[in-house]
Amino acid sequence: MNRSELIFLYDIKDNNPNGDPLDSNKPRIDEETGINLVTDVRLKRTIRDYLYDYKNEEIFVREIRDEEGNVQDGKTRALDFLNEKIEEDKKRKEIISNFISGNLKIEKKEFSIIKENIAKNVIKNSIDTRLFGATIPVEVPKSRTKDGKKEISGSITFTGPVQFNMGKSLHKVSIKRIKGSGAFASGEDKENKTFREEYILPYSLIGFYGVINEHAAVATNLDVNDINLMIEAIWNGTKNLISRSKVGQVPRMLLKVNYKEKSFHIGDLLMDIKLETELADEEAIRGLEDFSLNIDMLIKSLNKHKSKIESIEYIVEEKVSFKLNGSIVKLEDAFAELSPKLLEIEG
Numbered sequence: 502m503n504r505s506e507l508i509f510l511y512d513i514k515d516n517n518p519n520g521d522p523l524d525s526n527k528p529r530i531d532e533e534t535g536i537n538l539v540t541d542v543r544l545k546r547t548i549r550d551y552l553y554d555y556k557n558e559e560i561f562v563r564e565i566r567d568e569e570g571n572v573q574d575g576k577t578r579a580l581d582f583l584n585e586k587i588e589e590d591k592k593r594k595e596i597i598s599n600f601i602s603g604n605l606k607i608e609k610k611e612f613s614i615i616k617e618n619i620a621k622n623v624i625k626n627s628i629d630t631r632l633f634g635a636t637i638p639v640e641v642p643k644s645r646t647k648d649g650k651k652e653i654s655g656s657i658t659f660t661g662p663v664q665f666n667m668g669k670s671l672h673k674v675s676i677k678r679i680k681g682s683g684a685f686a687s688g689e690d691k692e693n694k695t696f697r698e699e700y701i702l703p704y705s706l707i708g709f710y711g712v713i714n715e716h717a718a719v720a721t722n723l724d725v726n727d728i729n730l731m732i733e734a735i736w737n738g739t740k741n742l743i744s745r746s747k748v749g750q751v752p753r754m755l756l757k758v759n760y761k762e763k764s765f766h767i768g769d770l771l772m773d774i775k776l777e778t779e780l781a782d783e784e785a786i787r788g789l790e791d792f793s794l795n796i797d798m799l800i801k802s803l804n805k806h807k808s809k810i811e812s813i814e815y816i817v818e819e820k821v822s823f824k825l826n827g828s829i830v831k832l833e834d835a836f837a838e839l840s841p842k843l844l845e846i847e848g
Contacts, residue, residue, distance in 0.1 A: 506712055506758045506760075506767065506770055507665075508771050509708065509752070510774075511706075512789070513749055514787075515703060517701055518707060519540055528702050535673035537707060538668065538669060541665040545633055545665070548632070548735060551738030552628055552629070552738075554741075561627035562629055576638045578637075580639075583597060583622070587618065596614055597618055606646055607647060616657060619639060620637075628730065630721060633663055633664075637657040641653045661717065662713055662717040664712055674705050675703060678698065679700070704787045712766060715764075736752045740752060754815065754816070755815065755817075757844065759810070759811040767802055767806055774796055777795050777824065794824065795823075796823050796832075815836070815844060
């Protein structure tokens with residue numbers, strides 16, 4: 502596996518792609534530029550949810566509640582992955598088995614075995630850790646330690662091979678405040694209904710840029726099948742965001758540039774795509790019909806490094822207009838000299 506770069510474009514109409522809980526859940530906006538921002542955490546959540554809900558893949562970072570409705574913390578989640586069955590060494594297996602059953606109070610030397618076991622099992626079983634890495638807290642309460650005086654704790658860190666920058670709209674956006682009435686009265690024995698207020702974007706075309714690092718992939722055992730599942734999750738996961746605040750999001754383009762050489766990539770290819778519109782104000786954009794995407798610099802950058810590119814894979818929504826050298830073109834024609842391949846995505 503060598504390095505790859507990713508560009509993902511999607512849009513949203515009359516909704517909120519990523520609210521800021523510290524600012525009345527308003528869409529995130531760069532106040533100086535008017536650009537809509539979407540965190541990489543939001544995209545990773547989309548990927549995780551699709552892989553868990555639709556592909557039956559185990560996910561380390563997910564909400565799990567106990568019988569009382571309390572959300573499981575990271576330390577408890579880590580212990581979910583403790584499993585003596587993956588151990589070949591009889592002594593290690595016995596230590597873990599006895600700890601799981603509650604028949605062993607541990608010291609630091611046993612704690613290191615428990616930590617190593619969790620690390621191996623998390624990597625083996627959770628695809629999101631193989632993709633994005635994780636910092637996993639591990640703690641044994643003092644009631645389960647040999648001296649019984651204080652807990653033994655530590656952490657496991659995996660650097661994620663797949664990293665995304667903050668998503669940004671390719672144009673300035675306008676934010677709208679919407680007011681409406683709720684379905685219920687404002688209180689017992691009251692006739693007036695509650696009122697709600699929310700903030701939306703009439704339109705935003707959002708771009709994410711990412712890199713798949715082949716060196717970090719070795720440490721997390723990331724393989725080609727994991728990457729293919731992630732690509733599917735980016736595209737189909739975005740289409741399946743049908744919550745009230747996310748419905749209306751549509752994937753528009755996904756580009757994957759695969760390199761021949763290790764430790765090489767062009768860098769920040771998303772900056773080479775420029776949105777062009779004939780509207781007097783970018784904030785007035787309301788759909789794909791209002792703009793085209795100039796890919797002059799993108800094609801120039803890719804052609805300049807053609808000898809180092811193994812292949813280009815892409816999927817694009819037909820309604821998107823691309824402009825090259827002043828003319829509207831199909832993306833497959835623009836990539837013709839670069840041996841493009843269609844990304845095969847199920848669904």
